[in-house]
Amino acid sequence: MKLKVLLAAAAAAALAVPFASVAQTAPDGEALFNARCKMCHEPAMSGAPDKAKMATMAHAQLVSVLTDGAMAAMSDGMSAEEKAAVATFLTKGAPAPAADAAAPAAATAAPAAEHQH
Secondary structure (H helix, E strand, O other): OHHHHHHHHHHHHHHHHHHHHOOOOOOOHHHHHHHHOHHHHOOEOOOOOOHHHHHOOOHHHHHHHHHOOOOOOOOOOOOHHHHHHHHHHHHOOOOOHHHHHHHHHHHHHHHHHHHOO
């Protein structure tokens, strides 16, 4: 009887170790784009925006298109995290609208401040 309990405990521990050591990793947006989107968006098929055009879109807009919009059927089976990862991959490096608006204001404010002395 002790041997059965010992074997059962050893088997349970052996099964638990691989799962405990596997860390949850964030979805790879580039890999997802390449596997699920690239064939129609790079180069873009007729009517589809290309990767450069999508890079100018807001992150939330891309997630919305994948969730509720024109690409909802194509993204079926993707988790919310995977959709966000694709949007992050596409918008990475694109200037934020707020940064664009603030840059000219900062550039014109600096010379004015120098002349006040």
